[in-house]
Amino acid sequence: MLTVKYSKDNQRPTQAVKNPRIAILMCTYNGERFLRQQLDSFFAQSHSNWTLVVSDDGSTDSTQQLLQHYIKQWGADRLYITNGPQRGYAANFLSLTRKAKTLVKADFYAWSDQDDIWQKDKLQTALHHIGNIHSEIPALYCGRTQLISASGSPIGKSTNFQRPPHFLNALVQSISGGNTMVFNQAALDLLQETHEDVTVASHDWWAYQLISGAGGMIYFDSDAKILYRQHEHNLIGSKLDWLARLKHLALVFHGLHSNWNTQNISALENMQHYLNDENRLRLQQFKIARQEKLPKRLLSFIKLGVYRQTVKGNIAMYASILLKTI
Structure with a gap:
Protein backbone atom coordinates (compact mmCIF):
# COMPACT_ATOMS: atom_id res chain seq x y z
CA MET A 1 0.00 0.00 0.00
CA LEU A 2 1.16 3.49 -0.81
CA THR A 3 2.20 5.47 2.26
CA VAL A 4 1.78 9.21 1.87
CA LYS A 5 3.65 11.49 4.28
CA TYR A 6 3.91 15.14 3.41
CA SER A 7 4.90 18.09 5.51
CA LYS A 8 5.89 21.68 4.93
CA ASP A 9 9.47 20.66 5.68
CA ASN A 10 9.75 18.35 2.69
CA GLN A 11 7.94 20.64 0.25
CA ARG A 12 11.18 21.87 -1.23
CA PRO A 13 12.70 21.58 -4.71
CA THR A 14 14.58 18.40 -5.49
CA GLN A 15 17.22 17.88 -8.13
CA ALA A 16 15.49 17.51 -11.48
CA VAL A 17 15.92 14.38 -13.57
CA LYS A 18 18.02 15.21 -16.60
CA ASN A 19 15.91 14.77 -19.76
CA PRO A 20 13.00 13.05 -17.94
CA ARG A 21 10.95 10.41 -19.68
CA ILE A 22 7.27 11.24 -20.12
CA ALA A 23 4.60 8.61 -20.72
CA ILE A 24 1.69 10.02 -22.72
CA LEU A 25 -1.44 8.13 -21.66
CA MET A 26 -4.04 8.39 -24.41
CA CYS A 27 -7.51 6.86 -24.51
CA THR A 28 -9.19 6.23 -27.84
CA TYR A 29 -12.60 5.17 -29.09
CA ASN A 30 -13.53 5.51 -32.78
CA GLY A 31 -11.14 8.44 -33.11
CA GLU A 32 -10.02 8.06 -36.73
CA ARG A 33 -11.32 11.50 -37.77
CA PHE A 34 -8.82 13.61 -35.81
CA LEU A 35 -6.33 11.13 -34.38
CA ARG A 36 -3.58 11.69 -36.95
CA GLN A 37 -3.27 15.40 -36.10
CA GLN A 38 -2.95 14.64 -32.41
CA LEU A 39 -0.29 11.99 -32.98
CA ASP A 40 1.68 14.33 -35.22
CA SER A 41 1.59 17.02 -32.53
CA PHE A 42 3.27 14.56 -30.14
CA PHE A 43 6.06 13.98 -32.61
CA ALA A 44 6.57 17.75 -32.93
CA GLN A 45 7.10 18.27 -29.17
CA SER A 46 10.20 20.26 -28.18
CA HIS A 47 10.68 17.75 -25.35
CA SER A 48 11.21 14.60 -27.38
CA ASN A 49 11.82 12.01 -24.65
CA TRP A 50 8.35 10.51 -24.50
CA THR A 51 6.54 7.23 -25.06
CA LEU A 52 2.89 6.94 -26.06
CA VAL A 53 0.63 4.33 -24.43
CA VAL A 54 -2.85 4.03 -25.94
CA SER A 55 -5.81 2.34 -24.29
CA ASP A 56 -8.37 1.64 -27.00
CA ASP A 57 -11.90 1.08 -25.73
CA GLY A 58 -13.10 -1.22 -28.52
CA SER A 59 -12.97 1.03 -31.59
CA THR A 60 -14.85 -0.27 -34.61
CA ASP A 61 -13.47 2.28 -37.09
CA SER A 62 -9.88 2.45 -38.37
CA THR A 63 -8.40 3.80 -35.13
CA GLN A 64 -6.41 0.67 -34.36
CA GLN A 65 -5.15 0.36 -37.94
CA LEU A 66 -3.97 3.97 -37.80
CA LEU A 67 -2.15 3.30 -34.53
CA GLN A 68 -0.49 0.25 -36.05
CA HIS A 69 0.70 2.46 -38.91
CA TYR A 70 2.35 4.80 -36.41
CA ILE A 71 3.97 1.86 -34.62
CA LYS A 72 5.63 0.93 -37.90
CA GLN A 73 6.60 4.55 -38.47
CA TRP A 74 7.88 5.35 -34.95
CA GLY A 75 8.94 1.92 -33.71
CA ALA A 76 7.43 -0.46 -31.15
CA ASP A 77 9.45 1.14 -28.34
CA ARG A 78 7.67 4.47 -28.95
CA LEU A 79 4.01 3.42 -29.03
CA TYR A 80 2.18 0.71 -27.10
CA ILE A 81 -1.49 -0.30 -27.39
CA THR A 82 -3.59 -1.93 -24.67
CA ASN A 83 -7.29 -2.71 -24.34
CA GLY A 84 -9.63 -0.49 -22.32
CA PRO A 85 -12.32 -1.76 -19.92
CA GLN A 86 -15.18 -0.45 -22.15
CA ARG A 87 -16.95 1.23 -19.22
CA GLY A 88 -16.72 4.85 -20.36
CA TYR A 89 -13.98 7.43 -20.79
CA ALA A 90 -13.27 8.05 -17.08
CA ALA A 91 -12.94 4.33 -16.37
CA ASN A 92 -10.66 3.98 -19.40
CA PHE A 93 -8.31 6.76 -18.22
CA LEU A 94 -8.19 5.44 -14.65
CA SER A 95 -7.66 1.89 -15.87
CA LEU A 96 -4.76 3.00 -18.07
CA THR A 97 -3.30 5.04 -15.21
CA ARG A 98 -3.49 2.06 -12.83
CA LYS A 99 -1.46 -0.15 -15.16
CA ALA A 100 0.86 2.52 -16.57
CA LYS A 101 3.96 1.38 -14.67
CA THR A 102 3.54 -2.18 -15.95
CA LEU A 103 3.51 -0.90 -19.54
CA VAL A 104 6.16 1.81 -19.58
CA LYS A 105 8.91 3.26 -17.41
CA ALA A 106 8.68 7.02 -17.03
CA ASP A 107 9.33 9.95 -14.70
CA PHE A 108 6.22 11.96 -15.59
CA TYR A 109 2.84 11.18 -17.12
CA ALA A 110 0.52 13.15 -19.40
CA TRP A 111 -3.12 12.38 -20.14
CA SER A 112 -4.27 12.94 -23.70
CA ASP A 113 -7.53 12.89 -25.62
CA GLN A 114 -7.68 11.61 -29.18
CA ASP A 115 -8.92 14.69 -31.03
CA ASP A 116 -6.90 17.68 -29.80
CA ILE A 117 -3.63 19.25 -30.96
CA TRP A 118 -0.76 20.00 -28.58
CA GLN A 119 1.34 23.14 -28.84
CA LYS A 120 5.00 22.27 -29.48
CA ASP A 121 6.09 23.35 -25.99
CA LYS A 122 3.29 21.66 -24.04
CA LEU A 123 5.47 19.00 -22.36
CA GLN A 124 8.45 21.31 -21.91
CA THR A 125 6.27 23.91 -20.21
CA ALA A 126 4.77 21.36 -17.85
CA LEU A 127 8.23 20.15 -16.84
CA HIS A 128 9.30 23.74 -16.21
CA HIS A 129 6.54 24.13 -13.64
CA ILE A 130 6.54 20.76 -11.86
CA GLY A 131 9.87 19.19 -12.80
CA ASN A 132 11.67 20.44 -9.68
CA ILE A 133 9.00 19.59 -7.12
CA HIS A 134 10.25 17.30 -4.35
CA SER A 135 9.89 13.70 -5.49
CA GLU A 136 7.68 12.78 -2.51
CA ILE A 137 5.12 15.47 -3.29
CA PRO A 138 2.35 14.67 -5.82
CA ALA A 139 2.50 17.42 -8.42
CA LEU A 140 -0.04 18.19 -11.13
CA TYR A 141 0.24 20.63 -14.04
CA CYS A 142 -2.95 21.72 -15.78
CA GLY A 143 -4.23 24.81 -17.57
CA ARG A 144 -6.37 26.69 -20.02
CA THR A 145 -7.20 25.51 -23.51
CA GLN A 146 -7.47 27.21 -26.87
CA LEU A 147 -10.84 26.11 -28.23
CA ILE A 148 -11.01 25.20 -31.91
CA SER A 149 -13.82 24.11 -34.19
CA ALA A 150 -14.01 20.73 -35.88
CA SER A 151 -12.14 22.25 -38.82
CA GLY A 152 -9.43 23.68 -36.57
CA SER A 153 -10.48 27.36 -36.49
CA PRO A 154 -9.97 29.24 -33.17
CA ILE A 155 -13.26 29.93 -31.39
CA GLY A 156 -12.09 31.30 -28.02
CA LYS A 157 -10.32 30.20 -24.87
CA SER A 158 -11.41 28.48 -21.71
CA THR A 159 -11.74 30.59 -18.56
CA ASN A 160 -8.54 31.93 -17.07
CA PHE A 161 -9.08 31.08 -13.41
CA GLN A 162 -7.38 33.46 -10.99
CA ARG A 163 -7.97 31.98 -7.54
CA PRO A 164 -5.43 29.43 -6.24
CA PRO A 165 -6.10 25.73 -6.76
CA HIS A 166 -7.08 24.17 -3.44
CA PHE A 167 -9.04 21.25 -2.01
CA LEU A 168 -11.79 23.68 -0.94
CA ASN A 169 -12.16 24.58 -4.62
CA ALA A 170 -11.75 20.99 -5.83
CA LEU A 171 -14.69 19.82 -3.71
CA VAL A 172 -17.09 21.90 -5.81
CA GLN A 173 -15.36 22.51 -9.14
CA SER A 174 -13.14 20.92 -11.75
CA ILE A 175 -10.85 23.63 -13.11
CA SER A 176 -9.10 21.92 -15.99
CA GLY A 177 -9.49 19.11 -18.48
CA GLY A 178 -7.46 15.94 -18.30
CA ASN A 179 -6.16 16.71 -21.78
CA THR A 180 -4.01 19.48 -20.24
CA MET A 181 -2.71 17.45 -17.30
CA VAL A 182 0.86 16.31 -16.66
CA PHE A 183 1.81 14.77 -13.31
CA ASN A 184 4.79 13.27 -11.55
CA GLN A 185 5.51 9.80 -10.22
CA ALA A 186 4.18 10.57 -6.73
CA ALA A 187 0.87 11.70 -8.24
CA LEU A 188 0.72 8.55 -10.36
CA ASP A 189 1.32 6.42 -7.26
CA LEU A 190 -1.60 8.15 -5.58
CA LEU A 191 -3.94 7.83 -8.56
CA GLN A 192 -3.07 4.16 -8.94
CA GLU A 193 -4.58 3.49 -5.52
CA THR A 194 -8.03 4.28 -6.99
CA HIS A 195 -9.98 1.03 -6.90
CA GLU A 196 -11.32 -0.16 -10.24
CA ASP A 197 -14.89 -0.24 -8.89
CA VAL A 198 -14.85 3.40 -7.75
CA THR A 199 -17.22 5.70 -9.66
CA VAL A 200 -16.21 9.34 -10.11
CA ALA A 201 -17.71 12.16 -12.14
CA SER A 202 -14.58 12.48 -14.29
CA HIS A 203 -10.94 11.39 -14.13
CA ASP A 204 -9.59 14.96 -14.29
CA TRP A 205 -11.78 16.29 -11.48
CA TRP A 206 -10.81 13.21 -9.47
CA ALA A 207 -7.10 13.96 -10.00
CA TYR A 208 -7.61 17.54 -8.82
CA GLN A 209 -9.53 16.41 -5.73
CA LEU A 210 -7.23 13.57 -4.75
CA ILE A 211 -3.90 15.35 -5.31
CA SER A 212 -4.98 18.58 -3.64
CA GLY A 213 -6.61 16.61 -0.82
CA ALA A 214 -3.38 14.75 -0.13
CA GLY A 215 -1.49 18.03 0.16
CA GLY A 216 0.04 17.88 -3.31
CA MET A 217 1.06 20.78 -5.54
CA ILE A 218 -1.27 21.99 -8.32
CA TYR A 219 -0.12 24.44 -10.99
CA PHE A 220 -2.73 26.06 -13.26
CA ASP A 221 -1.22 27.57 -16.42
CA SER A 222 -2.97 30.67 -17.76
CA ASP A 223 -1.30 30.10 -21.15
CA ALA A 224 -3.16 27.61 -23.33
CA LYS A 225 -0.94 24.74 -24.49
CA ILE A 226 -3.74 22.63 -25.95
CA LEU A 227 -5.92 23.20 -29.00
CA TYR A 228 -9.13 21.68 -27.62
CA ARG A 229 -11.37 20.59 -30.46
CA GLN A 230 -15.12 21.17 -30.13
CA HIS A 231 -17.27 18.90 -32.29
CA GLU A 232 -20.54 17.04 -32.21
CA HIS A 233 -19.06 13.91 -30.62
CA ASN A 234 -17.36 15.61 -27.66
CA LEU A 235 -18.24 13.74 -24.47
CA ILE A 236 -17.44 16.86 -22.47
CA GLY A 237 -16.94 20.13 -24.26
CA SER A 238 -16.76 23.80 -23.53
CA LYS A 239 -19.76 25.81 -22.34
CA LEU A 240 -18.86 29.03 -24.12
CA ASP A 241 -22.15 29.57 -25.93
Whole structure:
Protein backbone atom coordinates (compact mmCIF):
# COMPACT_ATOMS: atom_id res chain seq x y z
CA MET A 1 0.00 0.00 0.00
CA LEU A 2 1.16 3.49 -0.81
CA THR A 3 2.20 5.47 2.26
CA VAL A 4 1.78 9.21 1.87
CA LYS A 5 3.65 11.49 4.28
CA TYR A 6 3.91 15.14 3.41
CA SER A 7 4.90 18.09 5.51
CA LYS A 8 5.89 21.68 4.93
CA ASP A 9 9.47 20.66 5.68
CA ASN A 10 9.75 18.35 2.69
CA GLN A 11 7.94 20.64 0.25
CA ARG A 12 11.18 21.87 -1.23
CA PRO A 13 12.70 21.58 -4.71
CA THR A 14 14.58 18.40 -5.49
CA GLN A 15 17.22 17.88 -8.13
CA ALA A 16 15.49 17.51 -11.48
CA VAL A 17 15.92 14.38 -13.57
CA LYS A 18 18.02 15.21 -16.60
CA ASN A 19 15.91 14.77 -19.76
CA PRO A 20 13.00 13.05 -17.94
CA ARG A 21 10.95 10.41 -19.68
CA ILE A 22 7.27 11.24 -20.12
CA ALA A 23 4.60 8.61 -20.72
CA ILE A 24 1.69 10.02 -22.72
CA LEU A 25 -1.44 8.13 -21.66
CA MET A 26 -4.04 8.39 -24.41
CA CYS A 27 -7.51 6.86 -24.51
CA THR A 28 -9.19 6.23 -27.84
CA TYR A 29 -12.60 5.17 -29.09
CA ASN A 30 -13.53 5.51 -32.78
CA GLY A 31 -11.14 8.44 -33.11
CA GLU A 32 -10.02 8.06 -36.73
CA ARG A 33 -11.32 11.50 -37.77
CA PHE A 34 -8.82 13.61 -35.81
CA LEU A 35 -6.33 11.13 -34.38
CA ARG A 36 -3.58 11.69 -36.95
CA GLN A 37 -3.27 15.40 -36.10
CA GLN A 38 -2.95 14.64 -32.41
CA LEU A 39 -0.29 11.99 -32.98
CA ASP A 40 1.68 14.33 -35.22
CA SER A 41 1.59 17.02 -32.53
CA PHE A 42 3.27 14.56 -30.14
CA PHE A 43 6.06 13.98 -32.61
CA ALA A 44 6.57 17.75 -32.93
CA GLN A 45 7.10 18.27 -29.17
CA SER A 46 10.20 20.26 -28.18
CA HIS A 47 10.68 17.75 -25.35
CA SER A 48 11.21 14.60 -27.38
CA ASN A 49 11.82 12.01 -24.65
CA TRP A 50 8.35 10.51 -24.50
CA THR A 51 6.54 7.23 -25.06
CA LEU A 52 2.89 6.94 -26.06
CA VAL A 53 0.63 4.33 -24.43
CA VAL A 54 -2.85 4.03 -25.94
CA SER A 55 -5.81 2.34 -24.29
CA ASP A 56 -8.37 1.64 -27.00
CA ASP A 57 -11.90 1.08 -25.73
CA GLY A 58 -13.10 -1.22 -28.52
CA SER A 59 -12.97 1.03 -31.59
CA THR A 60 -14.85 -0.27 -34.61
CA ASP A 61 -13.47 2.28 -37.09
CA SER A 62 -9.88 2.45 -38.37
CA THR A 63 -8.40 3.80 -35.13
CA GLN A 64 -6.41 0.67 -34.36
CA GLN A 65 -5.15 0.36 -37.94
CA LEU A 66 -3.97 3.97 -37.80
CA LEU A 67 -2.15 3.30 -34.53
CA GLN A 68 -0.49 0.25 -36.05
CA HIS A 69 0.70 2.46 -38.91
CA TYR A 70 2.35 4.80 -36.41
CA ILE A 71 3.97 1.86 -34.62
CA LYS A 72 5.63 0.93 -37.90
CA GLN A 73 6.60 4.55 -38.47
CA TRP A 74 7.88 5.35 -34.95
CA GLY A 75 8.94 1.92 -33.71
CA ALA A 76 7.43 -0.46 -31.15
CA ASP A 77 9.45 1.14 -28.34
CA ARG A 78 7.67 4.47 -28.95
CA LEU A 79 4.01 3.42 -29.03
CA TYR A 80 2.18 0.71 -27.10
CA ILE A 81 -1.49 -0.30 -27.39
CA THR A 82 -3.59 -1.93 -24.67
CA ASN A 83 -7.29 -2.71 -24.34
CA GLY A 84 -9.63 -0.49 -22.32
CA PRO A 85 -12.32 -1.76 -19.92
CA GLN A 86 -15.18 -0.45 -22.15
CA ARG A 87 -16.95 1.23 -19.22
CA GLY A 88 -16.72 4.85 -20.36
CA TYR A 89 -13.98 7.43 -20.79
CA ALA A 90 -13.27 8.05 -17.08
CA ALA A 91 -12.94 4.33 -16.37
CA ASN A 92 -10.66 3.98 -19.40
CA PHE A 93 -8.31 6.76 -18.22
CA LEU A 94 -8.19 5.44 -14.65
CA SER A 95 -7.66 1.89 -15.87
CA LEU A 96 -4.76 3.00 -18.07
CA THR A 97 -3.30 5.04 -15.21
CA ARG A 98 -3.49 2.06 -12.83
CA LYS A 99 -1.46 -0.15 -15.16
CA ALA A 100 0.86 2.52 -16.57
CA LYS A 101 3.96 1.38 -14.67
CA THR A 102 3.54 -2.18 -15.95
CA LEU A 103 3.51 -0.90 -19.54
CA VAL A 104 6.16 1.81 -19.58
CA LYS A 105 8.91 3.26 -17.41
CA ALA A 106 8.68 7.02 -17.03
CA ASP A 107 9.33 9.95 -14.70
CA PHE A 108 6.22 11.96 -15.59
CA TYR A 109 2.84 11.18 -17.12
CA ALA A 110 0.52 13.15 -19.40
CA TRP A 111 -3.12 12.38 -20.14
CA SER A 112 -4.27 12.94 -23.70
CA ASP A 113 -7.53 12.89 -25.62
CA GLN A 114 -7.68 11.61 -29.18
CA ASP A 115 -8.92 14.69 -31.03
CA ASP A 116 -6.90 17.68 -29.80
CA ILE A 117 -3.63 19.25 -30.96
CA TRP A 118 -0.76 20.00 -28.58
CA GLN A 119 1.34 23.14 -28.84
CA LYS A 120 5.00 22.27 -29.48
CA ASP A 121 6.09 23.35 -25.99
CA LYS A 122 3.29 21.66 -24.04
CA LEU A 123 5.47 19.00 -22.36
CA GLN A 124 8.45 21.31 -21.91
CA THR A 125 6.27 23.91 -20.21
CA ALA A 126 4.77 21.36 -17.85
CA LEU A 127 8.23 20.15 -16.84
CA HIS A 128 9.30 23.74 -16.21
CA HIS A 129 6.54 24.13 -13.64
CA ILE A 130 6.54 20.76 -11.86
CA GLY A 131 9.87 19.19 -12.80
CA ASN A 132 11.67 20.44 -9.68
CA ILE A 133 9.00 19.59 -7.12
CA HIS A 134 10.25 17.30 -4.35
CA SER A 135 9.89 13.70 -5.49
CA GLU A 136 7.68 12.78 -2.51
CA ILE A 137 5.12 15.47 -3.29
CA PRO A 138 2.35 14.67 -5.82
CA ALA A 139 2.50 17.42 -8.42
CA LEU A 140 -0.04 18.19 -11.13
CA TYR A 141 0.24 20.63 -14.04
CA CYS A 142 -2.95 21.72 -15.78
CA GLY A 143 -4.23 24.81 -17.57
CA ARG A 144 -6.37 26.69 -20.02
CA THR A 145 -7.20 25.51 -23.51
CA GLN A 146 -7.47 27.21 -26.87
CA LEU A 147 -10.84 26.11 -28.23
CA ILE A 148 -11.01 25.20 -31.91
CA SER A 149 -13.82 24.11 -34.19
CA ALA A 150 -14.01 20.73 -35.88
CA SER A 151 -12.14 22.25 -38.82
CA GLY A 152 -9.43 23.68 -36.57
CA SER A 153 -10.48 27.36 -36.49
CA PRO A 154 -9.97 29.24 -33.17
CA ILE A 155 -13.26 29.93 -31.39
CA GLY A 156 -12.09 31.30 -28.02
CA LYS A 157 -10.32 30.20 -24.87
CA SER A 158 -11.41 28.48 -21.71
CA THR A 159 -11.74 30.59 -18.56
CA ASN A 160 -8.54 31.93 -17.07
CA PHE A 161 -9.08 31.08 -13.41
CA GLN A 162 -7.38 33.46 -10.99
CA ARG A 163 -7.97 31.98 -7.54
CA PRO A 164 -5.43 29.43 -6.24
CA PRO A 165 -6.10 25.73 -6.76
CA HIS A 166 -7.08 24.17 -3.44
CA PHE A 167 -9.04 21.25 -2.01
CA LEU A 168 -11.79 23.68 -0.94
CA ASN A 169 -12.16 24.58 -4.62
CA ALA A 170 -11.75 20.99 -5.83
CA LEU A 171 -14.69 19.82 -3.71
CA VAL A 172 -17.09 21.90 -5.81
CA GLN A 173 -15.36 22.51 -9.14
CA SER A 174 -13.14 20.92 -11.75
CA ILE A 175 -10.85 23.63 -13.11
CA SER A 176 -9.10 21.92 -15.99
CA GLY A 177 -9.49 19.11 -18.48
CA GLY A 178 -7.46 15.94 -18.30
CA ASN A 179 -6.16 16.71 -21.78
CA THR A 180 -4.01 19.48 -20.24
CA MET A 181 -2.71 17.45 -17.30
CA VAL A 182 0.86 16.31 -16.66
CA PHE A 183 1.81 14.77 -13.31
CA ASN A 184 4.79 13.27 -11.55
CA GLN A 185 5.51 9.80 -10.22
CA ALA A 186 4.18 10.57 -6.73
CA ALA A 187 0.87 11.70 -8.24
CA LEU A 188 0.72 8.55 -10.36
CA ASP A 189 1.32 6.42 -7.26
CA LEU A 190 -1.60 8.15 -5.58
CA LEU A 191 -3.94 7.83 -8.56
CA GLN A 192 -3.07 4.16 -8.94
CA GLU A 193 -4.58 3.49 -5.52
CA THR A 194 -8.03 4.28 -6.99
CA HIS A 195 -9.98 1.03 -6.90
CA GLU A 196 -11.32 -0.16 -10.24
CA ASP A 197 -14.89 -0.24 -8.89
CA VAL A 198 -14.85 3.40 -7.75
CA THR A 199 -17.22 5.70 -9.66
CA VAL A 200 -16.21 9.34 -10.11
CA ALA A 201 -17.71 12.16 -12.14
CA SER A 202 -14.58 12.48 -14.29
CA HIS A 203 -10.94 11.39 -14.13
CA ASP A 204 -9.59 14.96 -14.29
CA TRP A 205 -11.78 16.29 -11.48
CA TRP A 206 -10.81 13.21 -9.47
CA ALA A 207 -7.10 13.96 -10.00
CA TYR A 208 -7.61 17.54 -8.82
CA GLN A 209 -9.53 16.41 -5.73
CA LEU A 210 -7.23 13.57 -4.75
CA ILE A 211 -3.90 15.35 -5.31
CA SER A 212 -4.98 18.58 -3.64
CA GLY A 213 -6.61 16.61 -0.82
CA ALA A 214 -3.38 14.75 -0.13
CA GLY A 215 -1.49 18.03 0.16
CA GLY A 216 0.04 17.88 -3.31
CA MET A 217 1.06 20.78 -5.54
CA ILE A 218 -1.27 21.99 -8.32
CA TYR A 219 -0.12 24.44 -10.99
CA PHE A 220 -2.73 26.06 -13.26
CA ASP A 221 -1.22 27.57 -16.42
CA SER A 222 -2.97 30.67 -17.76
CA ASP A 223 -1.30 30.10 -21.15
CA ALA A 224 -3.16 27.61 -23.33
CA LYS A 225 -0.94 24.74 -24.49
CA ILE A 226 -3.74 22.63 -25.95
CA LEU A 227 -5.92 23.20 -29.00
CA TYR A 228 -9.13 21.68 -27.62
CA ARG A 229 -11.37 20.59 -30.46
CA GLN A 230 -15.12 21.17 -30.13
CA HIS A 231 -17.27 18.90 -32.29
CA GLU A 232 -20.54 17.04 -32.21
CA HIS A 233 -19.06 13.91 -30.62
CA ASN A 234 -17.36 15.61 -27.66
CA LEU A 235 -18.24 13.74 -24.47
CA ILE A 236 -17.44 16.86 -22.47
CA GLY A 237 -16.94 20.13 -24.26
CA SER A 238 -16.76 23.80 -23.53
CA LYS A 239 -19.76 25.81 -22.34
CA LEU A 240 -18.86 29.03 -24.12
CA ASP A 241 -22.15 29.57 -25.93
CA TRP A 242 -25.23 30.65 -23.96
CA LEU A 243 -27.39 27.73 -25.06
CA ALA A 244 -24.87 25.24 -23.69
CA ARG A 245 -24.61 27.23 -20.46
CA LEU A 246 -28.38 27.33 -20.00
CA LYS A 247 -28.71 23.61 -20.64
CA HIS A 248 -25.97 22.90 -18.12
CA LEU A 249 -27.53 25.25 -15.56
CA ALA A 250 -30.87 23.46 -15.92
CA LEU A 251 -29.15 20.12 -15.27
CA VAL A 252 -27.39 21.56 -12.23
CA PHE A 253 -30.67 22.65 -10.64
CA HIS A 254 -32.14 19.23 -11.42
CA GLY A 255 -29.41 17.59 -9.35
CA LEU A 256 -26.53 16.96 -11.78
CA HIS A 257 -23.85 18.39 -9.47
CA SER A 258 -25.54 16.83 -6.46
CA ASN A 259 -25.17 13.39 -8.05
CA TRP A 260 -21.56 14.13 -9.00
CA ASN A 261 -20.75 15.34 -5.48
CA THR A 262 -22.29 12.21 -3.97
CA GLN A 263 -20.09 10.05 -6.20
CA ASN A 264 -16.97 12.08 -5.46
CA ILE A 265 -17.55 12.07 -1.70
CA SER A 266 -17.92 8.30 -1.71
CA ALA A 267 -14.73 7.92 -3.75
CA LEU A 268 -12.79 10.30 -1.50
CA GLU A 269 -14.00 8.50 1.62
CA ASN A 270 -12.58 5.28 0.19
CA MET A 271 -9.25 7.11 -0.18
CA GLN A 272 -9.45 9.29 2.92
CA HIS A 273 -6.39 7.66 4.52
CA TYR A 274 -4.38 9.44 1.80
CA LEU A 275 -5.86 12.86 2.54
CA ASN A 276 -4.10 15.07 5.05
CA ASP A 277 -5.83 15.59 8.40
CA GLU A 278 -7.17 19.03 7.54
CA ASN A 279 -8.72 17.95 4.26
CA ARG A 280 -10.12 14.75 5.73
CA LEU A 281 -12.03 16.93 8.21
CA ARG A 282 -13.15 19.28 5.42
CA LEU A 283 -14.50 16.33 3.45
CA GLN A 284 -16.66 15.19 6.36
CA GLN A 285 -17.86 18.75 7.01
CA PHE A 286 -18.79 19.07 3.33
CA LYS A 287 -20.70 15.78 3.43
CA ILE A 288 -22.63 16.76 6.57
CA ALA A 289 -23.38 20.32 5.41
CA ARG A 290 -25.12 19.05 2.26
CA GLN A 291 -27.77 17.32 4.35
CA GLU A 292 -28.47 20.08 6.89
CA LYS A 293 -31.57 22.25 6.87
CA LEU A 294 -31.61 25.96 6.18
CA PRO A 295 -30.26 28.23 7.55
CA LYS A 296 -27.69 25.89 9.15
CA ARG A 297 -26.78 24.48 5.72
CA LEU A 298 -25.90 27.91 4.39
CA LEU A 299 -23.95 28.86 7.51
CA SER A 300 -22.02 25.56 7.42
CA PHE A 301 -20.90 26.12 3.84
CA ILE A 302 -19.87 29.71 4.59
CA LYS A 303 -17.84 28.53 7.57
CA LEU A 304 -16.28 25.70 5.57
CA GLY A 305 -15.10 28.12 2.89
CA VAL A 306 -15.63 26.12 -0.30
CA TYR A 307 -15.39 28.28 -3.40
CA ARG A 308 -15.60 28.32 -7.15
CA GLN A 309 -13.27 30.31 -9.31
CA THR A 310 -15.59 33.04 -10.58
CA VAL A 311 -18.26 35.36 -9.18
CA LYS A 312 -20.92 33.76 -11.38
CA GLY A 313 -19.78 30.32 -10.32
CA ASN A 314 -20.08 31.21 -6.65
CA ILE A 315 -23.55 32.71 -7.17
CA ALA A 316 -24.64 29.48 -8.83
CA MET A 317 -23.05 27.44 -6.04
CA TYR A 318 -24.88 29.33 -3.29
CA ALA A 319 -28.11 29.04 -5.24
CA SER A 320 -27.52 25.27 -5.24
CA ILE A 321 -26.86 25.37 -1.52
CA LEU A 322 -30.14 27.20 -0.90
CA LEU A 323 -32.05 24.75 -3.10
CA LYS A 324 -30.20 21.75 -1.62
CA THR A 325 -28.99 20.64 -5.05
CA ILE A 326 -25.28 20.91 -4.28
